[in-house]
Each structure stands twice: as structure tokens, then as C-alpha cells.
Amino acid sequence: MASVGALIDKLSQSPPASVAEAGEQLLEALSGGQLCRDEFLNDPLALIGPPYFASRYLTQVALRALKLEYETLDEVQANLSALIERNPPILEPRRESLGTRVVLPEAKILDLRYPVRLEGEIWESSIEALVTSGALRDKEVRIRMRSDQNRSACFLVPHLWIHSTISAYNLVPAGDGGFAACAETFLVIEPMRQINATSIARSLHCTKPQVDQIRRGKGDVTIPTLKGHLVHALFDRMLEEAADAEAAYRDLLPGFLVPLASVTDEFFNEEAFHADVLRHIHALKEFIDRNPQLPKHTQLELKRYSATIGIQGRIDALFRDGNRLDILELKTGSRIRPEDHAQLFIYRLLLSDLIRRWQRSGAQVVEITSRLLSSIDGAFAPLRVTTDFYQVLDARNKLIAMQYALGRDRPHIAPRYEGFNQEICGSCPSWTKTRCKDASDVFGDRPDGSETVELAYFRRFTRLVQRERWYADQEMADLLDDSRLQFRVKNFRAICGARIVPESRPFTFEFEQNTSDLEPGDGVLIHAGRISSTATYHGYVQEIDTGRMRVAIPLKNVDAHVFCGQDWIVDRFPRDMTAEASHTALYDFLVAPMDGKKKLILGTTWALKTTEGKAEVPSLDKEGWLRPSRECGEASLAGADGHERSRLSQTPVQPTPFLSQEGCREAAGWFPQLNSSQQEAIDRAVHCEIFHLIWGPPGTGKTKVIPEIVRRVEGPVLLGAFTNTAVDKMLLSLLDRDPTARFLRVGRACDSPDVVAKLQQDPADFFSEDLAAKCRTVRAVKDALRQARIVAATAHRASTMPYLRTRAFEMAIVDEAGQLTEPLTLGLILRARRFVLIGDDRQLPPVVRARGLAHSMFERLKNDGQPYAPSDHGRVQPSFL
Numbered sequence: 001m002a003s004v005g006a007l008i009d010k011l012s013q014s015p016p017a018s019v020a021e022a023g024e025q026l027l028e029a030l031s032g033g034q035l036c037r038d039e040f041l042n043d044p045l046a047l048i049g050p051p052y053f054a055s056r057y058l059t060q061v062a063l064r065a066l067k068l069e070y071e072t073l074d075e076v077q078a079n080l081s082a083l084i085e086r087n088p089p090i091l092e093p094r095r096e097s098l099g100t101r102v103v104l105p106e107a108k109i110l111d112l113r114y115p116v117r118l119e120g121e122i123w124e125s126s127i128e129a130l131v132t133s134g135a136l137r138d139k140e141v142r143i144r145m146r147s148d149q150n151r152s153a154c155f156l157v158p159h160l161w162i163h164s165t166i167s168a169y170n171l172v173p174a175g176d177g178g179f180a181a182c183a184e185t186f187l188v189i190e191p192m193r194q195i196n197a198t199s200i201a202r203s204l205h206c207t208k209p210q211v212d213q214i215r216r217g218k219g220d221v222t223i224p225t226l227k228g229h230l231v232h233a234l235f236d237r238m239l240e241e242a243a244d245a246e247a248a249y250r251d252l253l254p255g256f257l258v259p260l261a262s263v264t265d266e267f268f269n270e271e272a273f274h275a276d277v278l279r280h281i282h283a284l285k286e287f288i289d290r291n292p293q294l295p296k297h298t299q300l301e302l303k304r305y306s307a308t309i310g311i312q313g314r315i316d317a318l319f320r321d322g323n324r325l326d327i328l329e330l331k332t333g334s335r336i337r338p339e340d341h342a343q344l345f346i347y348r349l350l351l352s353d354l355i356r357r358w359q360r361s362g363a364q365v366v367e368i369t370s371r372l373l374s375s376i377d378g379a380f381a382p383l384r385v386t387t388d389f390y391q392v393l394d395a396r397n398k399l400i401a402m403q404y405a406l407g408r409d410r411p412h413i414a415p416r417y418e419g420f421n422q423e424i425c426g427s428c429p430s431w432t433k434t435r436c437k438d439a440s441d442v443f444g445d446r447p448d449g450s451e452t453v454e455l456a457y458f459r460r461f462t463r464l465v466q467r468e469r470w471y472a473d474q475e476m477a478d479l480l481d482d483s484r485l486q487f488r489v490k491n492f493r494a495i496c497g498a499r500i501v502p503e504s505r506p507f508t509f510e511f512e513q514n515t516s517d518l519e520p521g522d523g524v525l526i527h528a529g530r531i532s533s534t535a536t537y538h539g540y541v542q543e544i545d546t547g548r549m550r551v552a553i554p555l556k557n558v559d560a561h562v563f564c565g566q567d568w569i570v571d572r573f574p575r576d577m578t579a580e581a582s583h584t585a586l587y588d589f590l591v592a593p594m595d596g597k598k599k600l601i602l603g604t605t606w607a608l609k610t611t612e613g614k615a616e617v618p619s620l621d622k623e624g625w626l627r628p629s630r631e632c633g634e635a636s637l638a639g640a641d642g643h644e645r646s647r648l649s650q651t652p653v654q655p656t657p658f659l660s661q662e663g664c665r666e667a668a669g670w671f672p673q674l675n676s677s678q679q680e681a682i683d684r685a686v687h688c689e690i691f692h693l694i695w696g697p698p699g700t701g702k703t704k705v706i707p708e709i710v711r712r713v714e715g716p717v718l719l720g721a722f723t724n725t726a727v728d729k730m731l732l733s734l735l736d737r738d739p740t741a742r743f744l745r746v747g748r749a750c751d752s753p754d755v756v757a758k759l760q761q762d763p764a765d766f767f768s769e770d771l772a773a774k775c776r777t778v779r780a781v782k783d784a785l786r787q788a789r790i791v792a793a794t795a796h797r798a799s800t801m802p803y804l805r806t807r808a809f810e811m812a813i814v815d816e817a818g819q820l821t822e823p824l825t826l827g828l829i830l831r832a833r834r835f836v837l838i839g840d841d842r843q844l845p846p847v848v849r850a851r852g853l854a855h856s857m858f859e860r861l862k863n864d865g866q867p868y869a870p871s872d873h874g875r876v877q878p879s880f881l
Contacts, residue, residue, distance in 0.1 A: 004058070004080060004083045004084065005084065006029075007025075007026065007029055007080055008077060008080050008081065008084070010025065010029070011025065011073070011076070011077055011080070012077075015073065016073065018073075019065050019068055019070045019071075019072070019073060019075075019076060020065065020066060020068060022065050022073055022076045023062050023063075023064075023065030023066035023067075023076075024037060024066065026058065026061060026062040026065060026076075027040055027047075027062050027066070030047055030052060030054040030058055030059065030062060031047060031052050031054070032052075034051075034052075035047060035052070037066065040062075040063070040066070041063075041066060041067075044059060044063050047059045047062070055130070056110055056130070056140065057083070057108055057110060057130045057163075058080075058083075060110065060162065060163065061076065061079050061080065061163075064163075071467065071471075071849060071850060071851055072471075072849050074471075074849070078474070079163060082106075082108055082132050082165070083132060083138075084483075085483075086106065086132060086133045086483045087105075087133065087482065087483055088105050088106045088133055088167075088191070088192075088307070088481065088483070089307045089308050089482070089530060089532055089533070090103060090105045090167065090169075090308060091169065091308045091309070091353065100172060100173070101169075101170045101171065101172065101184070102136075102170075102171045102172075102173060102179060103134065103167075103168070103169050103170070103171070104129075104131055104133075104134060104136065104141070104166075104167065104168040104169075104171065105133040105134040105167055106131070106132045106133040106134070106165060106166075106167060106191075107129035107130060107131045107132060107133075107141070107165070107166055107167075107168065108129060108130045108132055108163055108164075108165060109127060109128075109129050109160050109161065109162055109163060109164045109165075109166065110128045110129055110130055110140065110162070111127070111128040111162070112125075112126075112127055112128075112157055112158075112160055112161075112162070113125055113126040113127070113157070114157055114158055115147070115154055115155055115157060115158070118146075121147070122146060122147055122148045123146070123147040123154055123155070124144065124145065124146050124147070124154065125144075125145050125154050125155070125157040126142055126143060126144045126145065126157070127142070127143050127157060127160065127166075128140060128141070128142050128143075129141055129143070129166065141177075141178055141179060142176075142178035142179070143168065143171060143178065143179045143180070143181065144174070144178065144179070144180050144181070145157070145180070145181040145185070146180075146181070149180070149181055149182055149183060150181040150182065150183055150185050152186070152390055152391075152394045153181045153185050153186065153187055154181070156187060156189075156394065156397060156398075158412070158413060159189065159397060159398055159401035159402075159412075159413055160189065160401070161401075161404065161412050164189060164190060164404070165189075165190050165191070165192075166187050166188060166189055166190075166191075167187065167188040167191045167308070168185070168186075168187050168188075169184075169185065169186050169187075169188075170182060170184040170185045170186065171185055172185075186389075186390060186393055187397065188308070188309055188310055188393065188397065189310075189397045189400050189401060190310060190400050190404075190477075191307060191308055191309065191310045192307055192310065192476075192477035192478075192480050192481055193310050193400055193473055193476070193477050194305060194306075194310055194311065194312040194473070194476055194477075194480075195310060195311055195312070195396050195399050195400055196311075196312060196313065197311055197312065197313030197343055197346040197347060197350070198313075198343055199213075199399060200311065200342075200346060200392060200395050200396050200399065201339045201340075201342040201343040201346060202339050203395040203398070203399055204339070204342055204387055204391055204392070204395050205424060205427045205428070206418065206424050206425065206428070207395065207398045207399050207402055208415055208416060208417065208418070208436060208440075208445075209428075209432060209435070209436055209439075210399060211399075211402050211406070211415045212415070212435075212436065212439040212443065214403070214406065214466070214583065215406070215443060215462055215583060215586075215587065216439070216583065216584070216587050217580050217581070217582070217583030217584025217585070217586070217587050217799075217800070218580055218581075218583075218584040218799075218800040219584075221259055221262070221263055221802045222263060223260070223263060223264065223268075223273075224333075226256055226259055226260055226263070227273070227276065227277060227332065228332040228333070229256070230249075230252060230253070230256050230277055231277060231280045231281065231284075231330075231332045231375050232316070232330060232332070233252050233255075234248055234249060234252060234277070234280075234281050234284075235281075235284050235316075235317075235330055235375070236300050236301070237251075237252070238281070238284060238285060238288055238295075239288070239294060239295050239298050239300060239317060239556065240295070240300075240556055241295050245278060245281045245282065245285060246278070249274070249277065249278065249281070250776075253776075254769070254772040254773040254776065255769070255772070257772035257775065257776075257777070257778055257781045258768050258769070258772050258781060258785070258801075258803055259801075259802050259803070260273075260778050260781075261778050261781040261782040261785055261803070262785070262801075262802035262803035262806055263802050263806075264778060264782070268778060270777060270778050270779065273778075280332060280375035280376065281375075283374075283375055283376065283377050283378035284330075284373070284375050284378055285378075286378045287373060287378040287380065293319075293321060294317075294319055294328075296557070297319045297320055297321050297557065298317050298318065298319050298556055298557060299317070299318045299319075299320075299555055299556060299557060299558070300316070300317055300555065300556050301314055301315075301316065301554075301555075302314070302315045302317075302318045302555070303315075303536075303538055304347075304350040304351065304354075304536070305350075305480060305531055305532065305536070306349075306350055306353065306532045307480035307481065307531060307532045308353065308532050309349065309393060309396070310396060310400065311346060311349065311350060311392075311396055312350075313343075313346060313347050313350050315327055315329070315347050315350075316328060316329050316330045317329075317330070323365060323366050323367060324366070324367050324369065325351070325355070325366055325367065325368045325369070326368075326369045326370075326371065327344065327347050327348065327351070327368070327369070327370040327371070328371055328373055328380075329343065329344050329347070329370075329371070329372050329373065330373050330375060331372055331373065331374055331375070332374075332375045332376075334376065336372050336374060336381055338386045338427075340372055341372065341383060341384045341385070341386050342386055342387045342392070344370045344371075344372060344383050345370075345383060345385060345386075345387055345392070346392055347370065348368060348370055348383070349389065349392065351368065353532045353533040354532070354533050354534070354535075355368065356533070369382070369383075370382065370383040371383070401413060402415070403466065403469075403470065404470060406462065406463065406466040407463055407464075407465075407466035407467035407468075407469070407470050407850075408463065408467075409463060414445075415440075415443065415445045416445070417436070417437070417440035417445045417446055420433055420437070442590065442591065443455075443458075444459075453602050454589070454590060454594070454598070454602060455590070457589075457601075457602055458586055458587075458589065458590045460852075461582075461586050461822060461823050461852075462583065462586055464823075464850045464852040464853045465578075465579055465582040465583055465586070465823055465850075465853070466579070467850040468578070468579065468848055468849060468850040468853055469576065469579035471849040471850065472574065472576040472578075472579065472849075473574075473576070475493075475574040476574045478493075479493075479525065479531075479571050479573075479574065480531050480532075482529050482530065485529075485569070488571060489515045492515065492516050492517040493516060493571060493572045494515065494516060494569060494570065494571045494572065495511050495513075495514060495515055495516050495518075495549075495569070495570040496511070496515070496567070496569055497511050497512060497567045498510070498511045498526075498549075498567065498568045498569070498570050499511070499563075499566075499567055499568070500560050500563035500564055500568075501548075501560075502560045502561065502564060504550075505550060506553075506559065506560050507539065507550065507551045507552070507553050507560055507563070508548060508549070508550045508551075509526075509548065509549055509550075509551065509563075509568065509570065510547055510548045511547060511548075511549075511570075512547070513546070513547075514544065514545070514546050514547065514549075516570070516572065518541050518544055518549070518570075518572060519541065519544070520541050520542055520543060520544065521540065521541060522540070522541045522572060522573075523538065523539070523540055523541075523572070523573040523575060524538075524539050524540070524541060524551060524570050524571060524572060524573055525537070525538060525539075525570075525571045525573045526538075526539060526551065526553075526563075526568050526569070526570050526571075527568065527569055527571070528566060528567070528568055528569065529569060535562075537553050537555065537558065538553070538554070538555075538573065539551035539552055539553040539554070540552045540554075549570070551570075577796055578796070578821075578824070580800065581795070581796040581799035581800050581823075581824060581827060582799070582821065582823035582824055582827075583823075584799045584800050584805075584827070585799040585823050585824065585826040585827035585830065586823050586826065588799075588805065588826070588827075588830055589601070589826050589830060592830060596689070596690050597690050597691070597829070597833075597834070597835075600690055600691065601826070601857075603864075673704075674701070674704060674705070674708070675701070677701075678701050678704060678705050681694045681705050682705050682708045682709055682712070685705070685709045685813075685836045686709055686712045686713060688834055688836070689834065690834050690835075691829075691834060691835050691836065691837070691861070692836050692837075693836070693837050693838075693839075693858065693861055693862055694836065694837070694838045694839075695838075695839065695840065695858075695862060696840060697840050697842055698840065702815070702838050702839075702840075703729060703730065703733045703815065703838075704733065705838075706719070706730055706733050706734070706813055706815065706838070707733055707734050707736075707737035707738065707741075708737075709811075709813060709836060710734065710790060710813070711737075711738075713810055713811045714810065715789075715809070715810025715811070716788070716789050716790070716791065716807070716808075716809045716810055717789065717790050717791070717809060717810065717811050717812070717813060717832075718791050718792075718793070718798065718804070718809040718811070718812040718813070718828065718831050718832055719731070719743075719790065719791070719792040719793075719812075719813050719815070720792070720793055720794065720795055720798050720812060720813070720814050720815075720828040721794065721795070721814060721815045721816050721817075721819075721820075722794065722795055722816060722819045722820050722824065723794065723816075723819075724747070724751065724752070724794055726815055726816045727745070727792050727793065727794055727815075728745075728752050728754060728755050729815070730792060730813075730815050731743060731745060731752075731755050731792055732754060732755060732758060734790070735755070735758040735759070736758075739758065739760055740760065741790070742765075742766075742788075742789070742790065743766060743788070743789075743790035743791065743792060744766065744767075744768060744771070744784075744785070744788035744790070744791045744792070745766055745767050745768065745791075745792045745793075746767075746768045746791070746792065746793035746794075746797050746801065746803075746804070747767055747768060747769060747793075747797075748767055748769045748770060749763040749764065749766070749767040749770045752767070762774075768785075768803075771784055785803055785807075791804070791807075791809070795814075795820055795824040795825065795827050795828050796824070796827070798827045798828045798831060799823075799824065799826075799827025799828075800827075804831055805831070807831065808831070808832075808833070809831050809832035809833070810832060810833055810834070811832050811833070811834050811835060811836065812828050812829045812831055812832035812834075812835040812836070813835070813836045813838065814828050814829065814835065814836070814837050814838065814839075814858075815838045815839070816838070816839055816840075816843075817837035817838060817839035817856060817857070817858035818839035818840055818843055818845065818856050818858045818859060819839070819843065819844065819845070819846055819847075819856070820846060820856055820857070820858070821846045821848060821853045821856065822853070822855070822856060822857040822860070823853075825837070825856065825857040825858070826857075837857070837858045837861065839856075839858045845859070
């Protein structure tokens, strides 16, 4: 496959400027420059036949690149890299493989034949794939599947897509050189990509509720949910041999007070909540007293990942005593449900490769037991097998396919509402079925659902967010892929050859070269390769330099000696909070009432008209935005030279008039340090009906105007930005103008040292988590949150935090708005009646891989509306471009 390596080297050494140019380079290389672009697009099969005889897979990559089906050049390279020599992990067999069974460790889909009826109730489907690893590497194979032999495999084909990666196990060789599926055959779609065990357990009969949860984002936080999290945290403390349950409760409660204060009403009984939690804890204490060996051999919150079946899970507690391994899963609900047993079964699957490797390495046979522990009464229930491996894998495969489809403009499958089909929905409780029906109405999943303007907007950005998430999840897939180690090192994600220094502070590792850009606070995964079947350890970087690093590993009963005697790999652990926050903001937007702000965001100044009782939905332009209606007025943009330039505006309010000279003199008395340009920006922002934009390059005094806008706005104000640094900068500006200013910063004082240094009062009164620790009760925290007139938070927190999702602000002020994607901007501005966006569109746009997310709402409204550009003395006044 030297030609493929040469192609990749060429793309790396002389990177093409675009995806289309990459496609042209591939076409030139595959055809020797003999086939022109138009000829190829008219007849792609010409490249496969004589005289070129190019690989069908490479031909498809070139074709998709020329048709711009790839978003980024990285996608093109990733598809080429699939043909480089690889050794992906495969499931460790329980017994020696039969000679009549074949495993394809990795293959790329080339073509699909959907199920067709043969006779009676028998269906047949097939796939054609290029094998990219193993003994059949570089071979194109066909796999036929009949429903009477393997129904799951046969009907999985519609969930596959061209160039998806699969692993195939237990195939039967057929006479034509292809393969057939038998009862033991199973496929794994995109095996390196991880699906959470809990999501799979809840999707064994139907994936739609979990797909709805993706689109809903964070979801609603409830009192039972918070109580369950608190009980879990207290259980961990007890296994760490905390003797006093009451003291542990007092220690942990502050971390739950802000969300509790946000979701409870005036009649919430704190004493009853306290007593209920302690009742659960006392029941668990009795269980631990009956099993005194547990605290001595436990590992808490153990995370495992499978690069073979694409499942990840976090086990509440794992106990090892000699050759016995005991999985314990805590449940705090009123009853144990079948899905709880399914989740426990999946955890056993996650540990299976690890156990088989132990046993083959000469260790004694390991016995695994699994139990569900109820905190209601301290009783435990052994695993009751309610599912099997094939059903679990089928649900997992359908979830990964749906995650991919949600990010496509033309998805190959769609969320399906079964309409209370008893065969599908019979196992769901009535409240789940009702919620599924309601969600189907909200998301427009019914076959006859009508399209609305807001639903079109929601779907467009949901696709973009999910596409970005798919790209982000590739980093986790890279981490699980041993063949991508050098790629991770090259991209500053990993350190190889780390060795423990036992005599130093735990856990200190040394290495010859720091090949990463890790910083204190970053999450890491410490492993020795083959993550599915070896021990792994999660940690957080505390200190790091060119040859040493110290890592905190929050696992009980782990000491430095477990790392002795071998080299370790320290990988940056990928964390993506953006997708969930973005989905949450989009969902909140979708269900919000249609008001002037929502019409503005949608790009129209009029409510949906009705014609003969039907909604008249305006058409979208090629970028997916609404075409402005005739009722949209002309807005003027005043440039630095004083000339006005007209353009069609989608702004639903008339521009606020400039201050008169007399007004400017009056304003100068209020804030003499500001020039007339900044004063006008303040006045326009304060008096805007729905929104205002303030634009200017660095040094034009954009941040200076924030304190004056806040001072003059009557009502609560939300300050927000993309990064914590930008949020703190806004607060520093407030304190510069008024050292006695009062505000509430979401977060901890220790994370904002510059802000704390300027405070003249107790920092605990200014930071939400410190405030909760000081107040100690839900009532006191609720009162403090209600009284805060100025609240500051990042867009991620504003999108997902119950307090900010439920509180109504008069105005939201967003700084550095050009760096925020549109969904994250929604997370801030939805919380207020009106909003001000401040930024500089000449700075870097949002750092994303999905092209459609790279254009911020600030940039869009600036192009369509009326921004105001302040200037500062000594600088050239900016002009509109």
C-alpha cells in the first residue's frame, strides 16, 4: 500500500487549500493525470476499470471529496489512513476459534443491499466491504445475511453507511469467495467509538428515548436526581471508611445546594430531605457492616472502555479479593428495574477481555459476581440476566448509527415514533410512552409532522452540533487505537515511556521528553496500551515540566507500586462539554414562546401568517436562513467616514437614535472617562428594545462600556462569555469602575484569583460554590441567588445550569461574542428579555470543525443589523467592511 502512503505524504507535505483540491490531487494520482475532473464526475466507474484499475474505496474517497461530502481535510486524510497497516484490537475469544469461522478485525463499507423479501418471512441483505486489517487485508468481500439465520445482522444493514467502519465476527466462508452470516455472527459498527452502558441498557427495545435525550441536551434536573447523586457521593465516603454519616452529609451538601435551590419551591422541606438521605445512608451502612471486607478491596467509580465492542461504563464499585471480582452497582430509586440488570450485564461484558487476558497470562481462574444494591433498605439482588450479548450489541450499533445520522444533511435513518406499537412500546412504562409521544410532537418526528420556521432552525443547528460532536469523539477513538499512538504524540496529546518514581510524592512519573501540551488541571488516562484488556487509571495533572509530572489519581486502594516495573502512556483524556450545552440551548430555544427575540433570531420580523388555516412558512436561502420579508425595513450602517450604507435588515426593531449633543454632554457627566463614541454605544444598548451590537477591534474600549450599561439597566443582568478568563475580565472592569460592586460569579473563588484580589469583602459572598458553603441551607442559598442583580457565567454554564435556565434577566451582555457558536450564544441570550453582543469579528471565529458553526451569531447579526463601533483616542476609528 505504498501508493496510499505516498498519497498521505503528499497531502501532508503540500496541504491542499480545500477539500475539493484534495479530491483533484487524489484523482490526478489515481489516474496518472489522464482523467479530468468532469469526465470522472460523469462516469466515476471509469477510474475502477482499465487502464487505471484504481481501488474502489480510493475512487469513492476522491469522488466524495470532489462533491464536497467531507467537511474538512482531516476527514479526507482519516479515510486514507484507514488503508495504512493497522492492528486493531479484537475480542479475546473464550475458546479457540473454529476453523470454519472467520473474523474481519476491520473493514470499510463500499456498498449496501438493503433487506429484500425472498419468500414468506425470510429476508436477505448484503454488504460489500474492503478489509483493512487482518489476513484478508486489501481484499473486497461480500457478506450475505438472511433473516432466518441471523435476524439482527440482516436488519442492521439499513443502519450502515458508505465508508463506515465495521468489525465482523464468526462469518462462514461461502463458495463464491464471500461470506455468509450464521446464528453466531455479529457486527460492530465503528468499534472505536464509545456508547455509554446506561444508554444501551435503556435502548434494548427502542433507541428513540435516548435519541430524544441527545436532542434535549442536559434535561431537567429534579430533586430525586440530586438526592440520588448525593447518596452515591455519601456511599463513596463510607467505602473510604468515613465513620460519621452526619459529618459526611454536612461536608458534601454544599455542592448540591445551588441546584437544589434552583429546582425547589417555597414549600421544600429541608429537614425531610435530610432525613430521607440519612435513611438511605443508614441502610447502606448496615450493608457495609455485614461485609467488612469491602472497604479494604474496593475501587470506586471505575471507568472502563472497550475498543472492540465500542462500549464505555463507570462501575460504582469493584471489589477484588483473591480470584473473586465483585461488581456492585448502587440504585437509589424506589424499585430495581429490568434496565438496571441489563446495565450490570453490560458491565460484565466490559470486564470480559480484561479477565480473559489475566487468565491466559497464567493467573488463576477469576470468578465474577455482580450485584445491585438498593439504598432503600440495604438489600442486594444478584444479576438477573434479562438480555444477551447480541441484543446489547444491536442496541449499541443502532445508537451509534443514529448519532451519525443526526449530524447529516440527508440522514440515512431518522428517529422513528412507533405510535405506541405494543410490540415495541409494550415494555415501556406509561410515563415513558407519554414522554416519547410528547417529544415526537416537539421534534416533529411524526410522519405527517408539519415544518415550522423554528423547527427548521433547530434541526439545522442540531445537525451541526452533532456533526461537531462526531468529530470530537474521534479523539477518544484515537486514544483507544494503539496504531494511532504516534499520531497522538505528534499532535501533543500523549507522553510515552513514563515511569513511576516510587520515592516521590504520589503519583510522580518521569520521562525522557514531554511530547504533550498538558497543563495542570488537565484530565489524563494512564495506560500501557490495549486499553480494553489492561488496567487503566484516570487522573488529573497537578504539576508538569520537561521531564516529570505529578498526577492525582482519585481511586481508592491504589498506590505507586501498581505502576512499578513497566513503562506507561499518559494520554490527554478528551472532554467535550460543548455538545451537551449546545443541544440544551437549542432545545430551550425550540420550546420557548414565539416573541420578538425569537423572531429576530429566526431572521423574520413577522409572526407566522395563516392562509386558509395553514401556517405559511417562508423559504430558506442557500445558507439555511430565512429570506427577509418585504416588511423588513432598511437599516443604515454608519461608517467611520459618516456615510451611510443601506442593506436589507432582519432586525425587528427600529434603530435607536443617536444621542443629541445635549444628551452627550449629560452622559459625559455620568461617565467623563468615556468618549462620545463609547457614550453613544452605552445609550443605544441601554435603550434597545431587543438587542444591540457593539463592535470594534482591541483597544477601542468595548469592555469599558459594560459597567455603565450594567449600572443604567433596571433589573437583573447576566454577564457571559465563552471562556472563564473573558468572564473574569468583565468582572474586573466592573470592579475598576466601582470597587464596592456586588455580583455573583458562577464557580469557585479559587479559580478566579485576579477577581478575588480586587474584592474588598468576603469572596464567599461573590462566588456561587463558596456562597453555598457559607449559607449551608437551601433557603439561605435560594434567597442569595434571588437577590443577586448581576450574575456572571460562561456560556456552557448558562446553557445547562438549572439556576440560570430558570431565572429571568432583564439583559444579557455577552463579551467576545465573535468566539461563540450560535447555539452557545443562545445559551446566554435566552435567559434575558433583551441582549447586547460585544465583539470583534476580525478576531478568530469559533474554533470548530463543522463549517456551519464557524459563523457566530454576532457576525450574522452584524451583517444583517446595526452594530455600533466605539473608538478610543489615539486610534484609527474602525470602519465597516
